[in-house]
Amino acid sequence: MLTLLNLLSGVALLVWGSHIVRTGFLRVLGANLRNVLSRSTGSRLRAFITGIGVTSLVQSSNATAVITTSFAAQGLLPLTSGLAIMLGADVGTALMARVLTFDLSWLSPVLVLFGVQTFLSRKQTRLGQAGRTAIGLGLILLALHLIVEAVQPMLLGTGVRVMFGALTGDTMLDVLAGAAFAVISYSSLASVLLTATLASAGVISLKVALCIVIGANLGSGLLALFGTLAQNAAARRLALGSFAFKLAGALLIVPFAPLLAHGLPGLIANPREAVVSFHLIYNAIRCGACLLLIDPVARVSNRLVPDQPAVDGAFRARHLDVTALSMPALALANAAREVLRIGDVVQMMLANIACLIRQNDSEKARETVRMDDDIDALYAEVKTYLTRISREQLDEADGRRWADIIALTINLEHAGDIVERIVVSIQEKKIAHRLEFSREGLGELDDLLARLVSNLQLGLSVFLNHDIRSAGRLLAEKERFRDLERDYAYAHLGRLAGQTVQSIDTSALHLDLISDMKRMNSLFCSTAYPVLDAVGALHGTRLRKRVLDTMYGGMQRG
Known part of the structure; x- marks a missing residue:
């Protein structure tokens, strides 16, 4: 025995x-x-x-x-x-x-x-x-x-020979x-x-x-x-x-x-x-x-084994392969690809907002609200997938990548919630009453939305490539966006003082929109912090403004 x-x-x-x-x-x-x-x-x-x-x-x-x-x-x-x-x-x-x-x-x-x-x-x-x-x-x-x-x-035991003899x-x-x-x-x-x-x-x-x-x-x-x-x-x-x-x-x-x-x-x-x-x-x-x-x-x-058609247009994860969970590097790459899909949905929702501030389209508003359900579904699947990756198997670099992915997933899900809230507000305060923004207000909102989409794309690029120059540019864009939000809020208040009728009718919605966009911009720009922190460009959680100003100035000159 x-x-x-x-x-x-x-x-x-x-x-x-x-x-x-x-x-x-x-x-x-x-x-x-x-x-x-x-x-x-x-x-x-x-x-x-x-x-x-x-x-x-x-x-x-x-x-x-x-x-x-x-x-x-x-x-x-x-x-x-x-x-x-x-x-x-x-x-x-x-x-x-x-x-x-x-x-x-x-x-x-x-x-x-x-x-x-x-x-x-x-x-x-x-x-x-x-x-x-x-x-x-x-x-x-x-x-x-x-x-x-x-x-x-x-070899000397007959019982063992009998056991293997069965083969x-x-x-x-x-x-x-x-x-x-x-x-x-x-x-x-x-x-x-x-x-x-x-x-x-x-x-x-x-x-x-x-x-x-x-x-x-x-x-x-x-x-x-x-x-x-x-x-x-x-x-x-x-x-x-x-x-x-x-x-x-x-x-x-x-x-x-x-x-x-x-x-x-x-x-x-x-x-x-x-x-x-x-x-x-x-x-x-x-x-x-x-x-x-x-x-x-x-x-x-x-x-x-033919391809199966999608069921009822269900929006499901494509890249979260459970068989890759035993290989952390591959599993993290799969999760990162899925997070980029969430970013694509957020970008489509922002494009819909650009249409809704110009047109009173109730159908597009309902479709945009439904898209947040897609983001929530992907968020839940990515989060579950990441929790199934054994943290003990991750080296230091993979551990940081795991944290970056979960942070971006949470931020994009939060951005989707903000977009949903914006669309509901547009439905109740603009579409339902058939109101329009003033020409100046519309131009300001278009500018902020264009910058918001650009910063989302740049943030996803920083997440993928960990490029230090792009990270510095992203945080500089965050500062610029904050300044614009303040300037546009003052400009709107000036139009109110001038008794512009369209500005008065949409005042609360206009101010809520630029405030919510500023909040989303902060979420999109957060991917820059881990990249800059890794090279010592941050002190704690605060930006060393002089370093980044120098970095951004160098990029501008280049």
């Missing part, structure tokens, strides 16, 4: 080490991997090579599948390019299995010692996450050594066992490494090992299918096409497993080497052949 527990603990350590390596690489290189994948859509061969490279880094075809299906779900990746990346991922994980079966036991203590020291001293930095990855690699190598040690006493009777049972283990462990790489080790120790026959390896490939395809069940049709099509390639390869190779098991020892005497070499050659040949079949498989996938 103790021997079996030792084996199971070694397997658990292998799975855990694979998980640490995968998450460590994704935290260090998540955003860069995202950019690499996004640039691989021009050529299928390039996409295939990209899949190999990314998977070799993260040591998990499942992690590559999560990123790729997320891109497909957002419409950023064509189906054919996504299928090529998934095929490359299968070859990449086979290459890593080949590397990890070399005798690297001496490297395990070095990696663990370096990794622990680096991670504990610099947890929130990229170097610290690199140390975490080194720990995972060391644990994988240690786990393989422990598994080899654990299976040696098992030798039926080819399909062996394939299903491999698929099940890959799904349970969330790692086809761990399945292959364990199988190769057990075959080397003589616990299972070479035929069983080959069938388990084939099943592990199927298991990784099932993981991708399960992971896209809650996603849109584009992601499900990609997972289905990838699984179809794996299933076709399994159906073609399984009948020949007995012959391969009989012939391979003549070429490769070591069972462990034979299993890993079979895994690499099988995936290389299968994926190379499947590259030629991408177009027909894509067409069939499109027929089987």
Whole structure:
């Protein structure tokens, strides 16, 4: 019993080490991997090579599948390019299995010692996450050594032989066992490494090992299918096409497993080497052949999983992929894209206000009020999505980005509420009584609205790019907007003193509008503060006016 527990603990350590390596690489290189994948859509061969490279880094075809299906779900990746990346991922994980079966036991203590020291001293930095990855690699190598040690006493136990002997009777049972283990462990790489080790120790026959390896490939395809069940049709099509390639390869190779098991020892005497070499050659040949079949498989996938029409014009989140939550960099990028959609809705609402101050259009007013419901729905989804990202997994930079995203989300939702209040006020005080603003008042409101839209766009740009010059310009525009709001309020009061009839009729509405626009402008300009604070241009929460005046003056001269 103790021997079996030792084996199971070694397997658990292998799975855990694979998980640490995968998450460590994704935290260090998540955003860069995202950019690499996004640039691989021009050529299928390039996409295939990209899949190999990314998977070799993260040591998990499942992690590559999560990123790729997320891109497909957002419409950023064509189906054919996504299928090529998934095929490359299968070859990449086979290459890593080949590397990890070399005798690297001496490297395990070095990696663990370096990794622990680096991670504990610099947890929130990229170097610290690199140390975490080194720990995972060391644990994988240690786990393989422990598994080899654990299976040696098992060879003497008849009960253990009987237990594993259940896998030798039926080819399909062996394939299903491999698929099940890959799904349970969330790692086809761990399945292959364990199988190769057990075959080397003589616990299972070479035929069983080959069938388990084939099943592990199927298991990784099932993981991708399960992971896209809650996603849109584009992601499900990609997972289905990838699984179809794996299933076709399994159906073609399984009948020949007995012959391969009989012939391979003549070429490769070591069972462990034979299993890993079979895994690499099988995936290389299968994926190379499947590259030629991408177009027909894509067409069939499109027929089987068609796009679903929008239901009742529902305004739902597009980019909040739940499968990316385990990869903070990708999840934060998804949330940022969704926040930009909220900004687009706010901008449309402001454009509607520009129409409503000129025309008494009740229908447009009702439509604008309804748009605030869209903002509220997106706000709730983004906020929930962000709270599901583990803060413990975020390094210092990602932690700041998380805070920036949630702050902008809240500010845009608040801006939507202000716009709704403005529109309701226009309905009650202007449209219902068929009033008009004076020509001068209308010009002032148009000017403030144009500046408000411009500052919203600039604020979103600062949020995306963290450009210091743009941030300085944004806060300078905030000051200018405040001055204009005060000047226009005084000008309006002057028209009241001059007994301008239209100004008298719309006075309360006019003053409320410019006050609300000033409030919204402050919300839009708030994205500048974190950028300037990061370079020391702010003192606490107060702007160092001299620094920004100099910065803005330099921009004006440029």
